């Protein structure tokens with residue numbers, strides 16, 4: 001495991017020091033049902049940095065919802081601590097907990113809107129609950145939020161008159177109405193079609209970048225992680241099996257659970273045995289950053305005199321990080337092949353020999 005994966009990576013235009021907003025320590029959660037105990041979370045340790053988008057991914061039943069819901073104590077852990085800005089929230093009294101929850105927004109898979117209230121009234125609801133806003137302030141804030149989520153024209157409609165994507169925009173506006181420090185997203189795009197999913201993910205990324213709100217999301221889809229998350233933790237059987245910066249985990253998955261999730265999005269059906277090459281060395285090349293913009297294959301081929309055939313490949317992006325992943329066959333004598341490998345490594349291309 002890559003530890004909490006908290007290498008400082010500053011965002012565009014924001015050079016704040018890097019504080020961990022949430023420390024999860026030795027967290028366990030057992031459910032008792034029908035005389036049986038289910039260990040939903042086992043010894044979870046995680047650090048979630050402030051101002052980032054942190055994704056938790058896992059299969060159905062892995063413990064994602066349980067873990068997310070311990071962050072605002074909708075689910076009380078059996079043991080362990082959840083420290084937010086240094087304070088263990090499991091020790092708070094009811095009044096303190098209510099106050100804390102007003103600073104944690106939550107977005108749900110099924111939107112959870114109030115059907116008898118208009119869009120505007122749904123968004124206004126948490127402001128009324130929190131108190132301390134005049135009518136005028138509430139009106140102004142609701143209009144501001146409607147603009148932010150692109151629903152100004154829909155203020156007086158009812159949820160039933162909206163599409164799924166529009167309902168989720170209302171859900172997001174409501175969740176951030178009282179300017180939370182933390183936004184929890186529970187499979188926020190799982191009920192939406194792919195195009196709408198992308199627009200909702202873009203909205204969440206925009207909110208994170210513009211308002212600096214820390215976002216923790218759970219999903220079973222790697223593409224959600226890849227599109228907007230900075231960090232990812234992979235959960236399986238109630239345990240975190242791997243975590244770190246998304247590009248690192250995505251490009252170099254170490255645990256079988258991660259590899260299988262990654263393979264689903266990259267359509268990585270490559271089977272070295274099925275490729276009838278020219279008898280050369282099969283190499284998987286992985287590279288990010290500057291290397292993506294360089295003619296690395298030409299350079300290596302010219303200098304080593306080895307031939308390079310591309311068998312499979314893609315150049316894409318993980319959030320803001322471009323990356324390339326190629327499967328190539330190197331033809332040439334032993335010395336040429338060894339030199340090609342050295343040259344790739346000099347160019348900071350990770351090489352994995354497949355045969």
Ligand SMILES: Nc1ncnc2c1ncn2[C@@H]1O[C@H](COP(=O)(O)OP(=O)(O)OP(=O)(O)O)[C@@H](O)[C@H]1O
Nearest residue numbers: 031033038040058059060061062063064065066067
């Ligand atoms: N209230 C409950 N009572 C008993 N067992 C529960 C309860 N809630 C969850 N569990 C069990 O805890 C484990 C983790 O569930 P959880 O809902 O956190 O997983 P998940 O990864 O969010 O799955 P899904 O994506 O299907 O919601 C599962 O085995 C589940 O059956």
